[in-house]
Amino acid sequence: MVKCSICGSTIQELFLEKIKGTVLHKPGSKKQYPICFECQKKWLTKEELLQQLR
Numbered sequence: 001m002v003k004c005s006i007c008g009s010t011i012q013e014l015f016l017e018k019i020k021g022t023v024l025h026k027p028g029s030k031k032q033y034p035i036c037f038e039c040q041k042k043w044l045t046k047e048e049l050l051q052q053l054r
């Protein structure tokens with residue numbers, strides 16, 4: 001089960017390991033941050049999304 005790194009809601013997983021949303025990488029980090037479709041709509045750029053992460 002994948003949870004959104006920003007709002008914490010569950011992201012629906014689709015077949016072929018694709019999730020409904022996107023995955024962010026922090027610069028210099030290999031950690032993945034799944035982002036749900038709703039948060040993607042709220043913050044349109046990667047920079048804005050990254051600012052929502054801790």
Ligand SMILES: [Zn+2]
Nearest residue numbers: 004007036039
């Ligand atoms: Zn979200």
